[in-house]
Amino acid sequence: MAIHPKLASLDAMFESGRDFELTEAQYEKKTGARLPKNSYYLCKKSALAKRADEKGYEIELVEKRVILKKKG
Secondary structure (H helix, E strand, O other): OOOOOOHHHHHHHHHOOOOOOOOHHHHHHHHOOOOOOOHHHHHHOOHHHHHHHHOOOOOOOOOOOOOOOOOO
16 A cells, blocks of 8 residues: 655645646655656646645646767
């Protein structure tokens, strides 16, 4: 069973009224839980999605990117 996140730790960010972003590591450190792996669930059904909606926010998910640069 998944650990329920302690979302109260994000309330100050929500209350600021400004856009903000969190890395997976930051989210886990602040809430004590990992982000859901399923993108749809994370953005639409998760505890974070529900809290964001209550506070007038929406989630925009930026997937991991791999950047390959030519050597030399």
